[in-house]
Amino acid sequence: MVVTAVSPALPDLDEQQERILDAALALVARWGVAKTSLADVAREAGCSRATLYRAFPGGKRHLFAAVARRELAVAAAEVSAAFHDGDDLAESLTRALVVAARLLADHPARYVLDHEPELVLPYLGFGRIDALYDRAVATFGPVVATRVREARAAWLVEWAVRVFISYVTGPDPTFDLTDIDRTRSLVERFIVPAFAADVHP
Amino acid sequence: MADDVRTRILGATVDCLGRFGIAKTTVDDAAKAAGVSRATVYRYFPDGKDELLAAAIEAAVAGFFTELAVAVDDAPDLATLLERAIRVSHRMVEEHAVLQKVAETEPERLMPQLSQSAPLVKEAIGAYFAEKLAGVALRDGLTVAEAADWLARMGLSFVFGGGRWDLDDPVAVARLVREELLVAILAEPPGPAEPPDR
Numbered sequence: 001m002v003v004t005a006v007s008p009a010l011p012d013l014d015e016q017q018e019r020i021l022d023a024a025l026a027l028v029a030r031w032g033v034a035k036t037s038l039a040d041v042a043r044e045a046g047c048s049r050a051t052l053y054r055a056f057p058g059g060k061r062h063l064f065a066a067v068a069r070r071e072l073a074v075a076a077a078e079v080s081a082a083f084h085d086g087d088d089l090a091e092s093l094t095r096a097l098v099v100a101a102r103l104l105a106d107h108p109a110r111y112v113l114d115h116e117p118e119l120v121l122p123y124l125g126f127g128r129i130d131a132l133y134d135r136a137v138a139t140f141g142p143v144v145a146t147r148v149r150e151a152r153a154a155w156l157v158e159w160a161v162r163v164f165i166s167y168v169t170g171p172d173p174t175f176d177l178t179d180i181d182r183t184r185s186l187v188e189r190f191i192v193p194a195f196a197a198d199v200h201p
Numbered sequence: 202m203a204d205d206v207r208t209r210i211l212g213a214t215v216d217c218l219g220r221f222g223i224a225k226t227t228v229d230d231a232a233k234a235a236g237v238s239r240a241t242v243y244r245y246f247p248d249g250k251d252e253l254l255a256a257a258i259e260a261a262v263a264g265f266f267t268e269l270a271v272a273v274d275d276a277p278d279l280a281t282l283l284e285r286a287i288r289v290s291h292r293m294v295e296e297h298a299v300l301q302k303v304a305e306t307e308p309e310r311l312m313p314q315l316s317q318s319a320p321l322v323k324e325a326i327g328a329y330f331a332e333k334l335a336g337v338a339l340r341d342g343l344t345v346a347e348a349a350d351w352l353a354r355m356g357l358s359f360v361f362g363g364g365r366w367d368l369d370d371p372v373a374v375a376r377l378v379r380e381e382l383l384v385a386i387l388a389e390p391p392g393p394a395e396p397p398d399r
Contacts, residue, residue, distance in 0.1 A: 121312035126294065126304040129362035137365075158364045159381070166354040169316065170323055175349075189343065190351055194381040 017055045024067050026129055029077045029108030032116050033064060067109075075103050081141045087198050089147050090192050093160060094184040096140075100164060101177035117136040124165060136161045159191055207245050210235045214257035220301035223310040228253060258314045261300075265293060265359060270329065279333055280391040283352070283378045284371070290360050291368035319357075327353040338388035348386040355382055 013021070023045035027036040038060055042052045056063040082099040086092030104110070112119055123132055137154045145153040163186070167177050175186045213235035217226040232242045239389060246253040271291045276282035303311045317397050330349040339348050359368065367373045375394035383391050 079341040117316065118309040118313050121316060122308035124310045124361065125312045125315075126361055128308065130364055133362070133364040152367060155381075161360045162355060162364070166358055170319060170354065173349070189340070189347075194384045199302070 011066070011073055013070065013185070015046070016051065016199055017066070019053060020047065021067050021070055022189055024063055024064060025071070025108050025135065028064075028067070029111050030142050032111050033119060034116060036065070063090075071107070071109065072104070075100070076139050080140060083140070083143050084126060086147075089195065090184065090188050092147055093156075093187045094180060094190060096161065097164060097177055097187065098180050098183050101168065101183070104168060133158050133161055137184040141152060148195055149200065156191075156198075159194070163191060206235075206237065206241065208260075210237065210242055210245060211257045211260045214253055215261050215299055218257070221304055221305045223254065223303060223314075226250075226254070231257075232316050255314060255317065257310075262318050265290075265297075266322065266325065269293060277301075278391075279337060280379055280383060280394070282333060283356070283382065284374050284394065285379065286356060287359050287368060287374050288371065289355075291363060294360060312348070321352050323350075323357060326356060330356075338346070339386055340388050342388060351386060352382070 020041060024036065024041045025085060027040055027044055039049060040054060041063065042049045045052070052063075053059075058065075079096050079100045083092045083096040086095050104113075122128060137157045140157045140160075141153045144157055148156055164177070167175055167186075174182065177180050177186075209229060214226065214231040217230045217234050220226075221230060228242050229239060231253060232239045236243070242253065243249065246256060264338050269286060269290050273282050273285040276285055327346075327349045330352045331345050334345050334348055336354075339345070349368075359366075371394070379391045379394060
């Protein structure tokens with residue numbers, strides 16, 4: 001099935017690890033990363049601290065990196081699937097952006113963005129953002145290449161990510177990315193024109 | 202007079218950020234570097250380090266964009282102006298020793314500060330482009346405000362990183378501006394770039 005072939009691989013986690021990550025996420029949604037200790041996570045997950053250390057030997061850093069990795073992989077799969085469901089390029093981009101924006105808006109880890117921006121903003125900064133664009137291209141390039149010729153897919157992914165970051169960090173009531181019609185308007189006016197010649201027949 | 206002292210303090214503070222970093226810079230450091238007393242610094246920035254820091258970074262950001270505007274303002278047309286803006290701002294960022302150091306060692310302190318300034322910066326850049334768009338034929342239904350906002354958002358985006366675009370390459374930047382950035386807003390395509398001169 002095309003979607004499975006193009007969507008990013010979900011990390012390999014056993015049930016215990018999944019439970020622990022769910023617990024960590026639930027706590028982060030309430031108190032944020034700084035105030036969540038490994039003891040808290042173990043208690044919430046209903047396991048011993050020893051079990052937690054066995055599952056994530058690298059400590060708090062390892063655990064929260066694993067949470068981020070899993071959540072991003074799940075989100076990437078949903079965004080890819082949304083893109084794939086569109087009838088044409090504008091529709092595909094619109095769905096992908098709206099799903100991404102809604103996932104972000106509703107996510108438990110929203111707390112971190114709202115109250116601990118210093119944990120996330122560095123990834124958008126000088127010297128680091130290019131790595132983020134590269135990851136996005138690696139993740140979404142294949143599914144985007146189902147709509148535009150392959151040589152242009154990477155460039156389109158990068159524009160979409162620039163737009164997403166810009167509107168998520170600097171919201172504009174006229175272009176609310178959680179709103180399908182407004183996002184379609186944005187996509188049709190500002191992103192698609194540069195790629196009109198590259199769409200697969 | 203008072204303005205001069207305030208400006209001197211802010212400039213000295215930025216120097217300190219380059220020498221000691223954001224976390225370790227103190228009001229005393231700033232006072233010493235500016236050649237004024239601690240009391241003087243507190244007179245201008247009663248809330249102390251946090252206020253001083255925010256003001257210093259805000260002033261540095263304003264200074265950056267003022268310098269950039271001066272460097273590109275005599276461009277003969279919008280496309281050339283945008284090309285210069287992207288290339289010059291990229292160079293300015295690369296050559297800004299304090300910015301490079303702090304971005305490398307303390308991004309978790311720098312980025313929240315920058316995101317505080319971001320809305321006002323975007324508005325100012327948008328206003329600048331709105332002026333430059335006067336008399337330019339835009340795509341059907343697009344307002345000057347919308348076109349200016351697009352240029353401001355994407356312009357800022359390229360200040361933070363070039364992504365797959367080699368911003369040191371005039372040919373690449375010309376393609377970025379003329380074939381992708383402007384195509385979104387202009388009624389007619391801008392045409393090819395002049396031979397690169399800077």
